[in-house]
Amino acid sequence: MLDAARSQDWDTVVHHEGVCAVLIEQLRSQARRLELDAQERAEKSRIMLRILCNDAKVRDLTEPWLAYCDARFNTQSTLLH
Template sequence: MTTDLLTYYEAIEQASADMLNAARTGNWDEVVKLEGACVLLISQLKQAAHQQALAPDDARRKTRIMQRILLNDAEIRNLAEPWIDDLGHLIGTSATVVH
């Protein structure tokens, strides 16, 4: 039964990898779309986690999956940072013009 729980983690990991690939190509609309899918998967995971626990081997596998998700997330944030900075400058410029 814990395999079902791991399936959620694996699906989130895959969505995370897909988000990273989209970010690498600058497809931010796809990143946002996949982020929405992750939110849904995480919600489903939380519900499933209340109903079952992971065996020790599965818990170790979950830890490895989570580490890969965190690495993907960090790289996505690094790729997004210049875009966020550019947006901040545009908003700052617009705010300055309005005043």
């Protein structure tokens, strides 16, 4: 999905987004039934962090105005204190 966003292939981004939503729901369902050992939990955390990082990068590419707003609000909040 990140590669598609970088190349501005928005149809592919939307497709992958739908696939991810289905997979995430399947993982949630399984997580309620299965208990992971320590190594599996560590691997799950590593994967989740990578997904979140990639998601943030996709969001930056698809909605660059969010970065502008974030920078603007962070600047204003420091001026108020």
